[in-house]
Amino acid sequence: MDKIAVLIPCYNESQTVQKVVMDFRRVLPEATIYVYDNNSTDGTAELARTAGAVVRHEYQQGKGNVIRRMFREIDAEAYIMVDGDDTYPAEAAPEMVKAVTEHQADMVVGDRLSSTYYTQNKRPFHNFGNDLVRFFTNNLFGGQIKDIMTGYRAFSYQFVKTYPVLSRGFEIETEMTIHALHRNMQVENVIIDYRDRPAGSESKLNTYSDGFRVLRTIARLYKNYRPFGFFSTLAAVLGMISLCFLAPVLGEYFATGLVPRFPTLIVCACVLVAALLLFISGVILSSQLTKDDRDFEFHLQQVQQWKNRSADPFSHSAK
Missing domain, CATH: 1.10.287 (Helix Hairpins)
Structure with missing residues (x-):
């Protein structure tokens, strides 16, 4: 069992994956860095391996499928999950891990919306969608989560091994948040700085189609959990x-x-x-x-x- 596992799901992140791996190796030297490549065609896996990460593959397309594979295969006392697009600061990871190992948190949410997200993110519909999803999730499930759609989280072993991954795509963040709220797991928010993607790096999130999936997931989970x-x-x-x-x-x-x-x-x-x-x-x-x-x-x-x-x-x- 690893002491700390950093899990990085990646699809065509060749421009940023090396920097992300090296940043987390620097701030968490005791951690094992895992990059799960999801059918990248731009050499992401090779670059991650060169940077010192353990590279594995998930051949079913979709972030939810990648997370299912990671949670199934990796045993650790604490987990950090972060996107490979270099939009989240590695410097926040020690505080998030500490919340799991010392404060018994089951899920720690990297809260972008309370810091720089609205000034750094140039897609206004993404901002509106984040606020809408946060409103519905907190009001329907009785939570106080500051950022539902963040891709930067820390987890306990108990959360990872009891969370049933049902979503296949980007709605996975909403699903795991609602799971934690419904199961009365301890959730903490850690405010982080957010920086937009570097030039030439493109988001895989479609504002409209993925946003509709997220809202549909909320309705489905409300039916199942309430x-x-x-x-x-x-x-x-x-x-x-x-x-x-x-x-x-x-x-x-x-x-x-x-x-x-x-x-x-x-x-x-x-x-x-x-x-x-x-x-x-x-x-x-x-x-x-x-x-x-x-x-x-x-x-x-x-x-x-x-x-x-x-x-x-x-x-x-x-x-």
Whole structure:
């Protein structure tokens, strides 16, 4: 097991990957630097290896796929994950690692938005998207995360080995944030400086398509992690629509004793039944989620035991 593992997912980052590797070797000399190449065609892997990194490959395209591979293969007491585009300062890494090793944080977020991001980033829609995602995530899941989309994070062993990577692309940051909030893991924010990409280095993030995926991921995870709130909201919307159309029918019935609009009455009744079924579904799924939360806590205890055995294999064999 490594003491500290620096994980760098890369796709065509030949202009910056050497500097990123050397910067982290300088500030974290005790760390092992891993570069996971995701089908680069510009020599990124060779340059990273020359700079002193351990280079591995993930052949399924997408950042989520790379992170799944990294988390599966690397065992460490603390992890630093950073993009290979040289937009994040390596100097913040020791503080982030300290939050994991000494303050028992499960995830440390490198917060760009509280420092230089809005002045350095030249893409206004990215700024708006970050604010929108932060608003929805914190309000729907009860968090106080300052930067949801940052690619600079630190993790504990427990987080890495219990986090189910489901996303394939850039929505992975949102997914891991919501996972930490839902599982009541300790999250800390560390303010970092942000610098825009150097000239000639292009972002792989598409503002519109990837932004839509992120919002869709939030909706999907809200359904999975807050089923009562999700289905109750749908039930309330359907119930209000049904009552709006039903009110004139009932008013006419009480006034004349007649129901001349039977189709409207039937449709409203069906919609009310659908709303009731959605509400019941939310109650049932919420109960199942409670059981899942209990199972997760037991799994977390098992992961802690695995870590103890890996850190001190001789004491375990002696027993």
